[in-house]
Amino acid sequence: MRTIFVIGIGTGNPGHMTADGIAALCNADVVFVPTKGEEKARLAAVRRQIIARYGAKPRLVEFALPVRDETVTDYAERVSDWHEAIAGQYRHMIAAMGEGETGALLVWGDPGLYDSTLRILERVAAMGGRFTLRVLPGITAIQALTAAFAIPLNTVGNPVHITTGRLLSRGFPEGADSVVVMLDGRKAYAALDAKDLYIYWAAYVGMDEEILIEGPLAETRDAITAARDAARARHGWVMDIYLLRKTV
Numbered sequence: 001m002r003t004i005f006v007i008g009i010g011t012g013n014p015g016h017m018t019a020d021g022i023a024a025l026c027n028a029d030v031v032f033v034p035t036k037g038e039e040k041a042r043l044a045a046v047r048r049q050i051i052a053r054y055g056a057k058p059r060l061v062e063f064a065l066p067v068r069d070e071t072v073t074d075y076a077e078r079v080s081d082w083h084e085a086i087a088g089q090y091r092h093m094i095a096a097m098g099e100g101e102t103g104a105l106l107v108w109g110d111p112g113l114y115d116s117t118l119r120i121l122e123r124v125a126a127m128g129g130r131f132t133l134r135v136l137p138g139i140t141a142i143q144a145l146t147a148a149f150a151i152p153l154n155t156v157g158n159p160v161h162i163t164t165g166r167l168l169s170r171g172f173p174e175g176a177d178s179v180v181v182m183l184d185g186r187k188a189y190a191a192l193d194a195k196d197l198y199i200y201w202a203a204y205v206g207m208d209e210e211i212l213i214e215g216p217l218a219e220t221r222d223a224i225t226a227a228r229d230a231a232r233a234r235h236g237w238v239m240d241i242y243l244l245r246k247t248v
């Protein structure tokens with residue numbers, strides 16, 4: 001039986017991997033490395049650095065991740081078609097492994113948070129792909145964010161709402177007091193009613209390029225936008241995450 005390890009590699013800092021994740025990486029016969037499509041070159045480079053840093057010697061199988069067909073207007077259908085295309089590719093790559101071999105997919109952050117690798121592997125199994133699956137968690141961008149600011153994620157006894165920029169642009173979640181926002185290419189924080197909101201914003205958190213800004217949203221959002229735009233222009237890509245906290 002073939003085995004697939006889905007290993008969380010943290011958010012761009014090799015120190016974010018767990019000892020179990022490193023051991024799995026070092027035991028893998030083959031590591032699948034996405035090189036094109038939505039993957040930016042810097043992210044593929046981080047995966048290679050991690051492999052080198054921990055002295056793993058797997059076969060590297062590079063593959064071009066299919067891109068989403070933006071002409072499909074329905075969001076759910078667009079994502080589903082894209083996942084189906086990736087599943088077909090994974091099925092082919094897994095079938096090309098030797099019987100009894102172990103392959104690894106290195107997933108940004110933790111595989112359980114805003115990542116579809118596990119959902120796509122379910123599709124591969126439904127297509128008839130046969131393999132044993134093991135998941136090795138990694139540090140999430142949320143953990144890296146709260147650690148960078150040395151703050152707790154929640155306020156005492158209260159829940160946390162985790163969402164995307166796309167959904168936040170419809171308004172601050174009703175009744176929430178701590179809201180984590182990921183995948184916000186549209187800078188949804190800038191259009192919110194900023195009254196009584198405090199923001200902890202981080203770009204490239206945990207990486208050499210890390211930028212941290214915090215303060216009342218009304219007073220800091222222009223500085224965040226300026227820093228975000230400048231960083232994107234300088235590096236060619238930006239990943240940011242933030243926590244919005246109600247102050248009353």
Ligand SMILES: C[S@@+](CC[C@H](N)C(=O)[O-])C[C@H]1O[C@@H](n2cnc3c(N)ncnc32)[C@H](O)[C@@H]1O
Binds near residue numbers: 114
């Ligand atoms: C597709 S999700 C992947 C999340 C990942 N599985 C995790 O556990 O953090 C990508 C989003 O994670 C956040 N993110 C990941 N790495 C980050 C980093 N180093 N700095 C800031 N945000 C990051 C950003 O909000 C980005 O849009």
